[in-house]
Amino acid sequence: MSGIFGENIKVSIFGESHGGGIGVTLHGLPSGVALDMEAISREMARRAPGGSPLSTARSEADEPEILSGFFNGFTTGTPLTALIRNRDTRSRDYAQLQDTVRPGHADYTGAVRYAGFQDYRGGGHFSGRITAPLVFAGAVCKQILKRKGVVIGAHILSIHAVQDRALEIETCTEQILAGFAGQELPVLDAQAGAAMREAILEAKKQGDSVGGVIECAAVGLAAGIGDPFFDSVESVLSHILFAIPGVKGVAFGGGFAMASQRGSQCNDPFYYDGQGRVRTRTNVNGGVNGGITNGMPLCFQVACRPTASIAKEQDTVSLEKKQPAKLIVHGRHDPCIVPRAVPVVEAAAAIAILDMMGGRRA
Numbered sequence: 001m002s003g004i005f006g007e008n009i010k011v012s013i014f015g016e017s018h019g020g021g022i023g024v025t026l027h028g029l030p031s032g033v034a035l036d037m038e039a040i041s042r043e044m045a046r047r048a049p050g051g052s053p054l055s056t057a058r059s060e061a062d063e064p065e066i067l068s069g070f071f072n073g074f075t076t077g078t079p080l081t082a083l084i085r086n087r088d089t090r091s092r093d094y095a096q097l098q099d100t101v102r103p104g105h106a107d108y109t110g111a112v113r114y115a116g117f118q119d120y121r122g123g124g125h126f127s128g129r130i131t132a133p134l135v136f137a138g139a140v141c142k143q144i145l146k147r148k149g150v151v152i153g154a155h156i157l158s159i160h161a162v163q164d165r166a167l168e169i170e171t172c173t174e175q176i177l178a179g180f181a182g183q184e185l186p187v188l189d190a191q192a193g194a195a196m197r198e199a200i201l202e203a204k205k206q207g208d209s210v211g212g213v214i215e216c217a218a219v220g221l222a223a224g225i226g227d228p229f230f231d232s233v234e235s236v237l238s239h240i241l242f243a244i245p246g247v248k249g250v251a252f253g254g255g256f257a258m259a260s261q262r263g264s265q266c267n268d269p270f271y272y273d274g275q276g277r278v279r280t281r282t283n284v285n286g287g288v289n290g291g292i293t294n295g296m297p298l299c300f301q302v303a304c305r306p307t308a309s310i311a312k313e314q315d316t317v318s319l320e321k322k323q324p325a326k327l328i329v330h331g332r333h334d335p336c337i338v339p340r341a342v343p344v345v346e347a348a349a350a351i352a353i354l355d356m357m358g359g360r361r362a
């Protein structure tokens, strides 16, 4: 399998949820970048499991141990590797799942693909836990991007039937985007946040789960990043966003709604802003035309499925007996992956954007 993403900044991920640890190596970073380790820890804490009724009860500190590429407070320019130890594993929860595979999870497909040799404990390499190293890599990339004037932030656009306000040009400010990091359920409308919390807790009470949509924006991007066709901004971002376990949809700007609109509603009119910069009055195209940034906020949405591991009885099969079977998943699971996936989406965006900025046109 390939655990590597990127052209200029290559990110390679390793580890299993119940193995010794998980980690990441970043190749192609510049030397001499001062890394703010506290800022990295804050990013890790946003995603870390445990400590909230909205999260899985598995509790991990997720403190990255830097093994290489960092010396006297600066990147050296050689591969930067971070290791995160797994501490709170409870592998007995998974004993039955190798045979009676979970509907919606990767137990069956992983067993087929790796002929039964995969580490099935805790979902192994398919686990959402593998997004912890991605957040580390993203936190490093975010710091480099910030020095180039690029800020990324994401909020929860919806959970189940509860909707937050969508980001507009006016709300795509550095301050608002950076402020999302301080909220457990990052939203523009606090009432929507409270209703989302209720929706998650209600599903959990019923042994069920809910999904939702994350909306992410990047501001401060120059016009002219990206290439047409295979390396379009949408293609590169989608590649890494769909790698996040549980992500089932990615859309840019007005997304699928644009399909039922008219051209006059979807063409963002151009104007000069008085400082010689070309801007658009609206941003239905999410800051991308022809796969290339146009200098407006880059805006996209990511749909997450409801968590597969639910406490309700489900139909499955026994792979060993080749017979139908019933399954109740025991163990510690997120009733909704969306809140913890928010920093993961930001991290994935930071990695992809820095990678694209490292190209010929940077």
Ligand SMILES: Cc1cc2nc3c(=O)[nH]c(=O)nc-3n(C[C@H](O)[C@H](O)[C@H](O)COP(=O)(O)O)c2cc1C
Residues within 6 Å of the ligand: 056, 104, 105, 106, 123, 126, 127, 128, 129, 131, 244, 245, 246, 247, 305, 307, 308, 309, 332, 333, 334, 337, 340, 341, 344
């Ligand atoms: C941060 C995060 C936490 C997750 N937590 C769980 C969980 O507790 N239980 C679960 O069944 N799936 C969880 N998932 C999703 C599964 O890992 C994912 O559904 C599974 O690997 C199958 O992949 P797919 O949904 O992309 O097909 C989580 C995903 C992320 C990103």
Ligand SMILES: C=C(O[C@@H]1CC(C(=O)O)=C[C@@H](OP(=O)(O)O)[C@H]1O)C(=O)O
Residues within 6 Å of the ligand: 017, 048, 049, 056, 057, 058, 060, 089, 090, 093, 122, 123, 126, 127, 128, 129, 130, 132, 245, 331, 332, 333, 334
């Ligand atoms: C450990 C994390 O989340 C895990 C993601 C996950 C899954 O199937 O994706 C299943 C659960 O694993 P376990 O049964 O080992 O507790 C979650 O707790 C994490 O995100 O760090």
